[in-house]
Amino acid sequence: MKAGIVVFPGSNCDRDALHAARLAGMEAELLWHEDPGLHGSELVILPGGFAYGDYLRAGALARFSPVMRAIEDHAERGGLVLGICNGFQVLAEAGLVPGALLRNTSLRFEHRWVRLSVERHDTPFTAAVPAGATLRLPIAHGEGCYFLPEPELDALHARGGILFRYADPEGNPNGSARDIAGVLNQRGNVCGLMPHPERASEAVLGSDDGLLLFRSLLESAAAHASGVAA
Amino acid sequence: MTSYRFAVSVMPKAGILDPQGRAVEGSLGQLGLHGVRDVRVGRHVELSVEASSEAAARAVVERLSGALLANPLIEAWSVEMLDPGVAPVAVAAAE
Numbered sequence: 407m408k409a410g411i412v413v414f415p416g417s418n419c420d421r422d423a424l425h426a427a428r429l430a431g432m433e434a435e436l437l438w439h440e441d442p443g444l445h446g447s448e449l450v451i452l453p454g455g456f457a458y459g460d461y462l463r464a465g466a467l468a469r470f471s472p473v474m475r476a477i478e479d480h481a482e483r484g485g486l487v488l489g490i491c492n493g494f495q496v497l498a499e500a501g502l503v504p505g506a507l508l509r510n511t512s513l514r515f516e517h518r519w520v521r522l523s524v525e526r527h528d529t530p531f532t533a534a535v536p537a538g539a540t541l542r543l544p545i546a547h548g549e550g551c552y553f554l555p556e557p558e559l560d561a562l563h564a565r566g567g568i569l570f571r572y573a574d575p576e577g578n579p580n581g582s583a584r585d586i587a588g589v590l591n592q593r594g595n596v597c598g599l600m601p602h603p604e605r606a607s608e609a610v611l612g613s614d615d616g617l618l619l620f621r622s623l624l625e626s627a628a629a630h631a632s633g634v635a636a
Numbered sequence: 637m638t639s640y641r642f643a644v645s646v647m648p649k650a651g652i653l654d655p656q657g658r659a660v661e662g663s664l665g666q667l668g669l670h671g672v673r674d675v676r677v678g679r680h681v682e683l684s685v686e687a688s689s690e691a692a693a694r695a696v697v698e699r700l701s702g703a704l705l706a707n708p709l710i711e712a713w714s715v716e717m718l719d720p721g722v723a724p725v726a727v728a729a730a731e
Contacts, residue, residue: 463707470704499707506710513655553652553710581653 407627409434410447412477412493414468419454419490419604426607427451430620439471449486449623450477452493454546454602464507464549465495474500486530486623487596491547494588494598503591503598504562508551511581517546519612520601522587523573526566529590530626531597534618540573541615543601545580550600552582552589559583565592570599637686640693641718646706647678681705682718690717 409427413420413436420436427434427449437444439457444450457468468474474496481487481502489497497503510516522541524532535541554562562568563584570588572578578585580600588599603616648654654676661675687693697715706713 462705466704466707506707508653508710509655511653511655513659551653555709 407432407448407624408446409449409451409623410437410444411435411451411453412437412439412473413453414439414455414457414471414496416457416459417453417455417492419492419602422602422607423451423453423490423604426604426617426620429607430617430624432620432624437473439468439473442472442476444473444476444480447480447485448627449488450480452477452487452489452496453604454491454493457492457496460492460549463495463499464492465497465499468492468496469499478502481591481593481596484593484595486627488531488619488623489596489598490602490604491545491550491600494600495549497596497598502596503589504558504567505552505554505586505589507547507549507600508553508581509549510547510551510579512579515546515548516550516579517544518579519544520579520587521573522570522601524570525568526590529569529594529597530623531569531590531619532622533626534622539618541570541601541603541606541618542613543603543606543616544612545601547580547600550580550582552580552584552586552600554583562589566590566594567592569597570601637688638693639684639686640690641682641684642693642697643716643718644681644683644697644701644705644713645678645716646681646701646711646713647676649710649712652710678711679705 409432411423495507524535567590569590571585603619606613606616656677657675685693701713
């Protein structure tokens with residue numbers, strides 16, 4: 407599987423994501439945001455950071471980068487897209503996943519390890535996560551409070567669009583509606599989450615739970631390829 | 637073509653938690669001020685548009701407000717045309 411990791415001005419988790427993707431066994435390269443091509447990427451990762459300095463609103467300006475048109479087309483064709491932290495904010499601003507990320511209710515930049523529950527295992531992002539397992543991943547964000555109007559939250563839940571929830575007993579770290587940490591688009595091929603799986607891809611980092619997401623994507627691509635071949 | 641100058645005010649929608657507004661409100665007591673409520677913090681943007689008419693200029697501002705300056709899911713905006721003779725708001729000189 408070939409992964410492309412987008413580099414916006416201000417991205418700072420692009421190389422971590424590149425490392426984690428390669429560690430999981432993917433072929434991976436960086437994609438410059440001004441280049442409108444995806445260079446054959448089957449998976450596009452929008453990494454964490456502060457694209458365009460988070461000016462105006464986090465993700466608001468990155469959304470208009472030339473590469474985003476190609477990513478929208480890729481998603482439209484059913485291609486896989488993963489947005490991590492700032493990448494999730496970009497996806498939300500672009501309307502590729504539902505909702506918006508507001509300032510944390512604490513008004514602080516929250517950075518800590520969190521436990522995540524995985525709400526579905528039948529997605530390309532979570533297929534390799536053992537049933538019942540929680541994931542230990544770090545968060546590091548100032549705007550991670552997930553918002554969607556109540557009726558739309560019900561609809562999101564009903565269609566299985568909530569993929570990850572904060573599961574620590576002390577509650578969620580940013581005030582997110584319904585403890586939401588990550589969501590899926592309607593079609594199930596675009597995922598955004600605030601925690602950082604790429605920063606938890608080796609035991610030496612404190613956890614390698616994040617690698618399960620990259621492995622899931624790799625395995626689902628392999629299954630898809632064999633299905634196509636058959 | 638004429639240059640039209642506008643001010644766009646972007647505010648968190650009613651019902652959207654505004655922790656900045658809450659923090660500002662929470663510190664007013666330190667000033668000895670009481671009776672101030674419902675503080676909301678938004679954004680004020682001024683810009684000039686070259687267009688053939690005021691209506692055309694206003695349409696451009698509305699479009700860019702909904703597509704970029706505000707996120708319609710969480711923010712509402714209003715557009716006001718400024719007197720063309722008025723210079724952009726000057727930053728008060730620090731004493």
